[in-house]
Amino acid sequence: MYLSTIDRPKGSAGEKGRRRIGANVFALGAVSLVTDISSEMIVAVLPVYLVIGLNLSPAAYGVLDGIYTGATALLRLAGGYVADRTQRRKLVAGVGYSLSAVMKLGLLAAGRSVGAIGAVIAVDRAGKGLRSAPRDALITLSTPSADLGRAFGVHRTMDSAGAFLGPLVALAVLSLSAQSFDAVFVTSFCIASLGVLLLVLFVRDQRQHLPATHTVSIRSAAGLFGDAAVRRLLVAASLLGLVTVGEGFVYLLLQEREDLSIVWFPVLAVGTNLAYLLLATPFGMLADRVGRVPVMLGGYVALAGVYLLLFGPLGGWPMLVLTLLLHGVFYAATDGVLMALAGGVLPEALRTTGIALIQTGQALAYLVSSVLFGVAWQFWGATAACQVAAVAVLVTVFATGLLLKQKAQS
Amino acid sequence: MSDLSLRGRVLITVAAAVVLAIGAVGYAVAAREKAAPPVTSDSFSITPGPRLLVVRGRYLATVSADDPSRPAQQSAISCVRAYAAGGTGVCLRQDSMWTYSLHVLDSGLAETNSFDVRGLPNRARVSSSGRMVSWTAFISGESYNKGGFSTRTGILDTRTGDVAKSLETFAITRDGEPYQAADVNFWGVTFTADDNRFYATMATDGLRYLVQGDFASKTVRTITDNVECPSLSPDGTRIAFKQAIDDNPVNGWRLAVLDLETLQVTTLAEKRSIDDQPAWLSGDTIGYTFRDSDGTPSVWATSADGSGTPRLLVENAESPAGL
Numbered sequence: 001m002y003l004s005t006i007d008r009p010k011g012s013a014g015e016k017g018r019r020r021i022g023a024n025v026f027a028l029g030a031v032s033l034v035t036d037i038s039s040e041m042i043v044a045v046l047p048v049y050l051v052i053g054l055n056l057s058p059a060a061y062g063v064l065d066g067i068y069t070g071a072t073a074l075l076r077l078a079g080g081y082v083a084d085r086t087q088r089r090k091l092v093a094g095v096g097y098s099l100s101a102v103m104k105l106g107l108l109a110a111g112r113s114v115g116a117i118g119a120v121i122a123v124d125r126a127g128k129g130l131r132s133a134p135r136d137a138l139i140t141l142s143t144p145s146a147d148l149g150r151a152f153g154v155h156r157t158m159d160s161a162g163a164f165l166g167p168l169v170a171l172a173v174l175s176l177s178a179q180s181f182d183a184v185f186v187t188s189f190c191i192a193s194l195g196v197l198l199l200v201l202f203v204r205d206q207r208q209h210l211p212a213t214h215t216v217s218i219r220s221a222a223g224l225f226g227d228a229a230v231r232r233l234l235v236a237a238s239l240l241g242l243v244t245v246g247e248g249f250v251y252l253l254l255q256e257r258e259d260l261s262i263v264w265f266p267v268l269a270v271g272t273n274l275a276y277l278l279l280a281t282p283f284g285m286l287a288d289r290v291g292r293v294p295v296m297l298g299g300y301v302a303l304a305g306v307y308l309l310l311f312g313p314l315g316g317w318p319m320l321v322l323t324l325l326l327h328g329v330f331y332a333a334t335d336g337v338l339m340a341l342a343g344g345v346l347p348e349a350l351r352t353t354g355i356a357l358i359q360t361g362q363a364l365a366y367l368v369s370s371v372l373f374g375v376a377w378q379f380w381g382a383t384a385a386c387q388v389a390a391v392a393v394l395v396t397v398f399a400t401g402l403l404l405k406q407k408a409q410s
Numbered sequence: 411m412s413d414l415s416l417r418g419r420v421l422i423t424v425a426a427a428v429v430l431a432i433g434a435v436g437y438a439v440a441a442r443e444k445a446a447p448p449v450t451s452d453s454f455s456i457t458p459g460p461r462l463l464v465v466r467g468r469y470l471a472t473v474s475a476d477d478p479s480r481p482a483q484q485s486a487i488s489c490v491r492a493y494a495a496g497g498t499g500v501c502l503r504q505d506s507m508w509t510y511s512l513h514v515l516d517s518g519l520a521e522t523n524s525f526d527v528r529g530l531p532n533r534a535r536v537s538s539s540g541r542m543v544s545w546t547a548f549i550s551g552e553s554y555n556k557g558g559f560s561t562r563t564g565i566l567d568t569r570t571g572d573v574a575k576s577l578e579t580f581a582i583t584r585d586g587e588p589y590q591a592a593d594v595n596f597w598g599v600t601f602t603a604d605d606n607r608f609y610a611t612m613a614t615d616g617l618r619y620l621v622q623g624d625f626a627s628k629t630v631r632t633i634t635d636n637v638e639c640p641s642l643s644p645d646g647t648r649i650a651f652k653q654a655i656d657d658n659p660v661n662g663w664r665l666a667v668l669d670l671e672t673l674q675v676t677t678l679a680e681k682r683s684i685d686d687q688p689a690w691l692s693g694d695t696i697g698y699t700f701r702d703s704d705g706t707p708s709v710w711a712t713s714a715d716g717s718g719t720p721r722l723l724v725e726n727a728e729s730p731a732g733l
Contacts, residue, residue: 045507053705055532112702114685179507194426266508378591382592
């Protein structure tokens with residue numbers, strides 16, 4: 001007890017501490033940074049590995065790519081609930097991080113067996129599903145609610161810095177190893193392990209001393225739906241998810257343009273992440289000052305801009321840079337800010353469950369939006385589909401604005 | 411773990427980072443040493459003759475068709491996928507991890523044409539006369555956790571220089587009706603002897619069709635479904651292809667031969683799942699790449715009438731073509 005008092009006198013947030021970002025947020029940010037380097041390395045090389053390394057045919061690739069585990073959504077919810085119920089958010093997040101780390105070695109072990117690679121990817125995704133809700137819950141529990149926007153901004157900056165670095169690290173490893181994919185997998189595993197170690201050593205679990213009446217049960221979790229503010233946020237997040245076309249489509253459409261056809265695919269992700277990492281913290285701080293709802297909705301307006309730019313009059317590099325910048329603005333203004341909003345309305349005891357619920361709602365909405373966009377593309381062509389998507393975003397921004405304004409008044 | 415001092419935790423982290431970095435860099439450097447450049451032989455050639463062209467360790471090589479166990483003729487021509495016929499070779503080359511180019515070679519191995527190919531190249535073919543060249547590349551493949559893929563298949567007429575960069579611009583007739591859809595993907599072209607018509611796979615609406623195309627009129631029409639990666643026999647009457655087991659690619663593929671007259675399908679003696687565009691090594695033998703569970707490719711041959719047992723032709727090689 002003496003030791004720990006001497007050891008962390010700054011841990012107790014005083015007047016000054018309120019202006020600072022808690023050490024726990026930085027620790028979680030560092031874990032995310034390191035983990036994202038690891039996972040984005042794989043994201044950058046896996047298509048090349050499958051198609052060039054394994055000579056996978058289009059249909060086989062489609063099978064792998066189509067692996068969507070509905071179980072991931074369920075696992076996310078279950079993980080969130082268990083984390084709240086046992087008050088062990090760090091442990092649940094740690095299981096998620098560890099699963100994904102081990103799966104990097106799984107890629108090595110799977111060799112070139114398509115079935116095994118598919119299983120490895122599914123478990124990797126399950127790990128990702130498991131860890132994000134407890135991580136975000138820990139951020140909200142480590143931060144005064146007035147500073148949530150900034151805290152998430154800092155976290156997302158560190159997170160996207162990892163995503164930005166991942167493809168570059170992969171390139172470096174490939175050139176060092178004379179194009180060995182196995183070396184990329186091994187390096188990715190080493191980096192992911194460091195992420196798990198950082199989590200174990202530096203992230204502090206937040207446990208509340210809850211009164212006996214606030215027990216976490218299925219019934220109290222279901223009660224989240226009864227809370228009007230939570231319900232409105234869930235509806236808003238799902239509605240906005242419904243009009244968000246996956247970034248895969250955006251990058252694909254960018255590459256469909258003849259004038260950009262030779263641009264390396266990973267460059268598109270790296271460019272988006274650069275804008276994201278530069279803007280996440282300023283936007284988070286702005287959200288704390290002027291309100292989280294306007295900043296988040298502003299991000300969706302930027303997304304509408306992306307859709308319009310894809311088939312706008314602008315071409316070449318200016319178009320590419322502006323599109324990636326707006327895409328980065330979209331992420332910077334929405335992803336962390338939504339969690340900051342959630343942190344403000346969800347009860348502490350059910351913070352992880354609530355966050356998992358909102359993230360699941362949005363993930364399912366993304367799935368529906370991808371299907372809808374595919375259908376729209378098929379029937380109306382890509383240009384019209386993008387224009388319709390832009391209009392849908394703007395209408396939803398307006399509707400969501402009204403919906404969330406109610407919350408502020410009630 | 412908060413019972414450890416901050417200093418202790420930082421020390422552990424630094425030590426672990428150093429150990430992990432040494433491990434990762436050591437592995438990468440060791441992997442590098444395994445990748446040695448090929449020892450080339452002067453007599454490598456792609457002129458027609460009783461030989462087999464393969465890609466071995468990323469480089470073109472030929473082996474004797476009569477006795478594949480004899481030493482291979484190795485070249486220093488780097489390709490991820492290749493094919494040759496009628497004295498014309500096509501080589502899809504990796505220039506960097508995400509940039510690829512197509513190279514057309516004449517019988518003297520001189521480059522007659524080359525251009526960048528968008529996406530990740532996957533299939534290559536040359537017509538039997540050596541005039542028409544085709545390739546397939548994945549365009550999408552942005553990441554492994556977002557859905558959807560997209561292919562781009564192109565055809566080049568080496569005599570006129572005409573190029574169709576994507577078959578997706580061709581007019582489609584599906585089951586007799588004009589058809590248009592955004593989800594159409596083509597792959598795996600095989601040419602007929604007239605250097606105009608061709609066969610290919612067309613995927614749309616969850617189905618994988620065999621289509622016949624016409625390069626001059628820029629049209630394709632469906633013939634039957636569940637046929638992938640067609641390869642036309644030298645006499646033009648049969649198509650070797652891979653057939654998804656129970657019509658579902660999740661289950662893997664069996665090699666089969668389709669009679670174009672009767673649409674009768676004969677399953678070949680190869681019982682393992684084969685994910686490759688087969689190649690006719692003669693009028694009655696099909697060559698293909700088998701990939702071991704550890705990923706090592708090898709070139710095999712089996713009888714086109716479904717009889718006999720498959721036999722191993724070349725170890726550690728892929729992308730076979732009969733010269």
